Amino acid sequence: MHWAEEQEAEVRRRTWIAPEDCEIAFGDFAQTWLAQARLAETTRAKYQSYLDTHLLPQWEDWPLISIFNSHIEIQAWVNEMHEELAEPSVSSVFALFSTVLNVAVRARRIPANPCNGVRVSSGDYEADRQVATPVQVLRAAMRLHHSFGQAGFVLALMDGYTGARWSELVALEPHEYDEVNRAVPVRTPLRESAGKMSKAKRPKTPAGKRWLQLPDFLNAVYTDLVADSEQALVFTGSRGGMLRRGNFRARFWRPAFDGDPRSDLAWLRAPVLPGFTFNEGRHTHRTWLAEDGIPEVARAARLGHRMPGMANVYEHVTPTMKEQVLAALERRWRGSVRALSPRERDRLMEMVPRLREYYPVEGEQKAS
CATH class of the missing domain: 1.10.150 (DNA polymerase; domain 1)
Known part of the structure; x- marks a missing residue:
């Protein structure tokens, strides 16, 4: 017909x-x-x-x-x-x-309700979300440096060490960085609607509007990236356009974590953590903070969550808590570098020479 x-x-x-x-x-x-x-x-x-x-x-x-x-x-x-x-x-x-x-x-605006068939309840059989170790995040970040450049390396570390959403990170603008507090703002996320990219009018939730302080090593590589940026956004596609999640995931993120058996380079072939998603980086960050004994109110604030009940009224994040978060993340970073093989460590320092300042050699003080 x-x-x-x-x-x-x-x-x-x-x-x-x-x-x-x-x-x-x-x-x-x-x-x-x-x-x-x-x-x-x-x-x-x-x-x-x-x-x-x-x-x-x-x-x-x-x-x-x-x-x-x-x-x-x-x-x-x-x-x-x-x-x-x-x-x-x-x-x-x-x-x-x-x-x-x-x-x-x-009202005859759409033929049917697309919500039909959407699973709303979590269910007992839902697969557990994966939690990456710091060295797994670092190894995947190194692969992203190879395939996507410095921006891919920094984006992977930001995923694991800030817990910010994809839409929040790819919306960051170079001029927004707070040099005094070493922090990046989460304001209006980037979103894709009907194939078009734009900034949302508001954060995903009221609590989602926040500042994220960066640990020293991450602050160093992020500020280097910002200094070299000539675009309106910190993280962009190869031609300077807005970074599309689907393209980045298929071409770069999946091979970094799943491995690429067809690669000519042996260090890119084996899987790091198969199936690991960008959103699981947020879950990983939350889990790390819990394991490191960070108070719940500080964990919630960093992730852009609202504390339930009266805790939202009477509990607040203190400067001491913020320092605890940064110290815990620094410890995890140092542990991840130590967990690399000597060859991997050399490769990391060749990729990002700035990080030599933030790799603690035994008996040597980190540069201030």
């Missing part, structure tokens, strides 16, 4: 949707629906909070038809929410998202 005949058949079946009706942004549609819905004031306030905190930061500018075609992205978003919210909260936020999309179906 030809396209025109298919369209005519859909009109007769009353399933045809005008293309322009599919292009309305989720944020506009959701706010219009909420304003017109007959709801108790407490329910309306709750829904508005869910929109402002969870739905709009992710989906606000997405056309409804793009969401309809993005079942995999919806599942990934739900999985990410599980890292920050209790399961009942994830279910509540997702239920509102699905409700809005059901309204869109009834």
Whole structure:
């Protein structure tokens, strides 16, 4: 059947949707629906909070038809929410998202609800997230230096040693760096919508707006990268454009952790930690801090999480806690360098000579 005949058949079946009706942004549609819905004031306030905190930061500018075609992205978003919210909260936020999309179906804006089939509950059989060791992060970072350059090396270390999200790191701009506190800001993440890259209007959550102090070794390589940058963003593609997660993952990240058996270089062939994802770097960072005895309030602040209940009111991050975090990360870095073989260590220092200052030789003081 030809396209025109298919369209005519859909009109007769009353399933045809005008293309322009599919292009309305989720944020506009959701706010219009909420304003017109007959709801108790407490329910309306709750829904508005869910929109402002969870739905709009992710989906606000997405056309409804793009969401309809993005079942995999919806599942990934739900999985990410599980890292920050209790399961009942994830279910509540997702239920509102699905409700809005059901309204869109009834309003003939999309053919069906893409939330159907998305797994919301974590389930007892969900695979455990992997935790990398510091030396695994370092070895993968060295491979990324080989394949992607200094930016790949620094990005891998930032993943493990800051716990920031991909969207937060690739949105960093050179001029934002705080030289006094040796910190980078997390403000508005970069996001990809319908194939287009743009900065979000707000952080993923209110607690997500924060400063991340860098341990000495990471501060050194990051500032070198910033000093050499001629682009608007610190981490960019080969031609200076915004870094796309899918391309970077397939071409560079996966071979770094999974190994590349076809490589001519023996040190690139064996796997480091098969299947390890960028998001698991965030989980790894959180686990490291817990193992090192960092107070929960400091862990939450670094990851951009909100402390539950009254702890959010009465517990605060102190300068001592911040120093504990940096000291713990420095210890892990030193341990990772010691864990390399002599040949690997030589390769690291050839790649990044600046790091000689931050590799502690026995009996020698680190340069100040």
